[in-house]
Amino acid sequence: MKPTILLIILLVLISACSQVEPEINEEPVVAAAEEEHVQEEVVETVNETIEEQEPVITCEEWAESLFPMQWVFNQEVTDDPGLTKEILGLREGTWKDDFMIKGTSSTKIEMGSKTGENINYYYTRPIFPGMKEDNYGFIYSKKIIDVQGNVLGENTFHIRPVFRIIYDTVKDEKNKWGDPIKVRYLSLVIVEPNFISCEKVD
Known part of the structure; x- marks a missing residue:
């Protein structure tokens, strides 16, 4: 195989890897943000429940x-x-x-x-x-x-x-x-x- 063809194939592979890599790196960031949002909602719900359940003694x-x-x-x-x-x-x-x-x-x-x-x-x-x-x-x-x-x-x-x-x-x-x-x-x-x-x- 000619060196020119090999060089072209190598450049194509490098380009493909560079396009996939950002997608892999973005997933943990999105997941962490979603998890933090869920935790905040849970804390707010628990606090509201505690306030609602405070006993009122007659x-x-x-x-x-x-x-x-x-x-x-x-x-x-x-x-x-x-x-x-x-x-x-x-x-x-x-x-x-x-x-x-x-x-x-x-x-x-x-x-x-x-x-x-x-x-x-x-x-x-x-x-x-x-x-x-x-x-x-x-x-x-x-x-x-x-x-x-x-x-x-x-x-x-x-x-x-x-x-x-x-x-x-x-x-x-x-x-x-x-x-x-x-x-x-x-x-x-x-x-x-x-x-x-x-x-x-x-």
Whole structure:
């Protein structure tokens, strides 16, 4: 084969290689750009999802987080039902944040007996008949104060729960004069809180 023909073939091959090479080099650049764009879209989607899923706690949900796990009521009893103290009351107790449960001096519980009530549950009642609606029930109250000492408001709620029995027992004890007595202890959990009011400072 003549040298001139060989030279022409060589030049054609070199030209073909130079045309293919840029196409090979462009593919990784395009792929990297597309991948970066996809990653940005994924990050934006995740951020939007997180913002959308931030929980919004209602006043009632906040209040329920402070309910005691159990409510223990007591009652002094005797062998003679006629002498047994009628009041089954929560004499002391605290919410989960250790704030005192208010309203115990005006509130008692009784087994369901009215139309629409369940005889297996205990219902919140006023100790004294004829009491105003606002004057009985169990109350939480806490003033909210900022770091500068300003009173921002008050976190408060008022409930009249319906309770379910966990256990019911009677123990032999002594009263403050040393006389033997029997005390009934009733441990309950809330079935329905029955909110009268609920306010929370944001």
